[in-house]
Every structure is written in C-alpha cells, then in structure tokens.
Amino acid sequence: MDSYVSKPLAQLLAGVGLLYLSAKVFSYLRLLASLFLLPGASLSKFGPKGSWAVVTGASDGIGKEFALQLARKGYNLVLVSRTQSKLESLATEIKSANPKVETKVLAMDYSANRDSDYEALKALTSDLDISILINNVGQSHSIPVPFLETDPSEMNAIITINVTGTLRTTALIAPGMVSRKRGLILSMASFGGVFPTPLLATYSGSKAFLQHWGTALGAELAPSNVTVQVVQSHLVASAMSKIRRSSAMVPTPKAFVRTTLGKIGRSGGSQGIAYTMTPWWSHALMQWVVGTFVGTMGYLTLGQNKTMHESIRKRALAKAAREAKKQ
Known part of the structure; x- marks a missing residue:
C-alpha cells in the first residue's frame, strides 16, 4: 500500500521539480537572448530626428553621455544641470560635432526645489516637440553613513533631487508626449532600490520609490503610446560612484549609455518587473542570480550589503583622517 501511494507522489514531485527546473532554464535563456541577441526598440519609434530630448543632470557622467549620444543620433537637446559653465561647454562640444543639432541649456539646482526654476523649464520646453526625457x-550620500547619523541637509537633498525633481520634471514634459501619442521617459534608478542597502538607506529608499513610481507610470502612459523605462544598474565609473577605473562590472558611462539606448524595451536582468530594464550584461547576470537563487530582500543579501558598505565607510573615514593630518 505504501509503495502504491509513494509512487504517484514521487512522480508528482518529479514533475514539479522538472517544471521548476525548466522555468529556470527558460528564464536564463531569455536573459541571454535579451542581453546578447535581441535588439531594443529604435529611437525613431519615439520621435523623429530633429525632435528634442531633455536630459537632466546633463553636465557630467551618464547624463553627459546621454546628451552626446542622442545628439549623434540627430536629436536636439535641452540640457539641464546645476553649473552654467559646464552646460555651455557641453553645448559647444555637441554643436561642434553635430552642426545641425540645436541645444538649449538651463542651469538649475534641483536641491533648491524653486518654483521659478520649474517655470523656466516649462517656458523653455513648452513649444518643443520633445520625444525623449532622460x-x-x-x-x-557622500560616504556610506548610518541613517541616524545622516546629516539632515544631505537627507533632504537626496529626496528633493531624486524624487521631487524627477516627479516635477516628468509632470512638465509628459503631457506633450501624451498629446502627440509618442515618447520615451527613461529614469535612472539603481540597484540600491532593488537591494535594500544599509548605510545608504535614504538613497536606497529614494531609488526604490522611483522603481515603483516608474512602473506605475508606465502602465498609465502605455495607452497613450508613451514608453516608460526604469533603468537599473550597479556601479558605473562616474563622479557619483567615485570609481574612475572601469571593468566588466563597472562600465564607462559611454559603454553603459550605448547599451541602454540599444536595448530599450528589453528587460535584461529585470525579468518580471514591468517597464524596467537592466541593460549592462554583468549587472543583469548578477541581478538574475541573486533574484533567482538568493532573493533581493532576504537576510543573506541584506547582510552582505551591510558588511560591504561598512567596509567602504571605514576606508573612507580612514582616508579623511589621513588627509586631515596633512593639513
């Protein structure tokens, strides 16, 4: 009797196991196809050459690369960042390399959250055919820091820039896209929003907000033929990451942006997360492995993240102490 019962049970368990394994294999093959085989949507889907792209945080790093590469593809640029001189230098560089491309610049400190700045942005963009918003x-944070030791001004700046600035800018630009029935809204998120990150708690929370907001916005705007993409990444060699040397795990802004613009609409490592993409191959593989076998919000991942950032903080404080002694 026991053998009669156990045989069907064993067959059932074997079938469930086979389905589970098949699902994981399919997911992995889908990941590889998304990263290495399948192209993303053409940018012309969102608007023709000669229409406009708005890039915030445009004067350095990833933002600058988005501006340069979109200009090479024939889009006019509205460049928004804090420093007027950097914006003017970038506009000159773009014009020199792409004589037919027009540029407009707006020096705007997003941390100040001034109504006058957003009014100036509205006046600058209201009559433009804007196809792309970056x-x-x-x-x-300047260095990893426990939440209870975070400077209130730094905390407020992170929330005001990352959250309020993104929302207010999108609220200005998106209505024109909806009226024209086309457009691309691409928002830079972070693995800090996917993997809760101790000692970067405020930043991590702000990026988690952008993930949920962007996914919800994508569903709202899809009927108007406006595409929303939340872009997930690990580290990129930039001023924000404080990493200068690139590697397989830390791409240059140029390589990262080129890959991102070539993979619009492909999930990469963000399988199962609507309107989201993780385009850089090593980031995507890491996200898939952790999400599939460990869990992005479990104690193991959280503990590893905490240990890593405690080490980064310790080194940063030691460096600051050494530099203080030299003065």
Missing part, C-alpha cells in the same frame, strides 16, 4: 539627475 531623468538622470540624482544624488547619493
């Missing part, structure tokens, strides 16, 4: 402006 929400790139952002700020992290």
Whole structure:
C-alpha cells in the first residue's frame, strides 16, 4: 500500500521539480537572448530626428553621455544641470560635432526645489516637440553613513533631487508626449532600490520609490503610446560612484549609455518587473542570480550589503583622517 501511494507522489514531485527546473532554464535563456541577441526598440519609434530630448543632470557622467549620444543620433537637446559653465561647454562640444543639432541649456539646482526654476523649464520646453526625457539627475550620500547619523541637509537633498525633481520634471514634459501619442521617459534608478542597502538607506529608499513610481507610470502612459523605462544598474565609473577605473562590472558611462539606448524595451536582468530594464550584461547576470537563487530582500543579501558598505565607510573615514593630518 505504501509503495502504491509513494509512487504517484514521487512522480508528482518529479514533475514539479522538472517544471521548476525548466522555468529556470527558460528564464536564463531569455536573459541571454535579451542581453546578447535581441535588439531594443529604435529611437525613431519615439520621435523623429530633429525632435528634442531633455536630459537632466546633463553636465557630467551618464547624463553627459546621454546628451552626446542622442545628439549623434540627430536629436536636439535641452540640457539641464546645476553649473552654467559646464552646460555651455557641453553645448559647444555637441554643436561642434553635430552642426545641425540645436541645444538649449538651463542651469538649475534641483536641491533648491524653486518654483521659478520649474517655470523656466516649462517656458523653455513648452513649444518643443520633445520625444525623449532622460531623468538622470540624482544624488547619493557622500560616504556610506548610518541613517541616524545622516546629516539632515544631505537627507533632504537626496529626496528633493531624486524624487521631487524627477516627479516635477516628468509632470512638465509628459503631457506633450501624451498629446502627440509618442515618447520615451527613461529614469535612472539603481540597484540600491532593488537591494535594500544599509548605510545608504535614504538613497536606497529614494531609488526604490522611483522603481515603483516608474512602473506605475508606465502602465498609465502605455495607452497613450508613451514608453516608460526604469533603468537599473550597479556601479558605473562616474563622479557619483567615485570609481574612475572601469571593468566588466563597472562600465564607462559611454559603454553603459550605448547599451541602454540599444536595448530599450528589453528587460535584461529585470525579468518580471514591468517597464524596467537592466541593460549592462554583468549587472543583469548578477541581478538574475541573486533574484533567482538568493532573493533581493532576504537576510543573506541584506547582510552582505551591510558588511560591504561598512567596509567602504571605514576606508573612507580612514582616508579623511589621513588627509586631515596633512593639513
């Protein structure tokens, strides 16, 4: 009797196991196809050459690369960042390399959250055919820091720039896209929003907000033929990451942006997360492995993240102490 019962049970368990394994294999093959085989949507889907792209945080790093590469593809640029001189230098560089491309610049400190700045942005963009919005402006902590030791001004700046700035800019630009029935809204998120990150708690929370907001916005705007993409990434060699040397795990802004613009609509490592993409191959593989076998919000991942950032903080404080002694 026992053998009669156990045989069907064993067959059932074997079948469930086979289905589970098949699902994981399919997910992995889908990941590889998304990263290495399948192209993303053409940018012309969102608007023709000669229409406009708005890039926030445009003067350095990833934002600057988005501006340069979109200009090479024939889009006119509205460049928004804090420093007027950097914006003017970038506009000159773009014009020199792409004589037919027009540029407009707006020096705007997103941390100040001034109504007058947003009114100036509205006046600058209201009559333009804007096809692409790159929400790139952002700020992290100067070094990893426990939440209870976080400077209130730093905390407020992170939330104001990452959250309020992105929302207010999108609220200005998106209505024109909806009326034209086309457009791309691309918002830079972070693995800090996917993997809760101790010692970067405020930054991590701000990026988690952008993930949920962007996914919800994508569903709202899809009927108007406006595409929303939340872009997830690990580290990129930039001023924000404080990493200068690139590697397989830390791409240059140029390589990262090129890959991102070539993979619009492909999930990469963000399988199962609507309107989201993780385009860089090593980031995507890491996200898939952790999400599939460990869990992005479990104690193991959280503990590893905490240990890593405690080590980063310790080194940063030691460096600051050494530099203080030299003065």
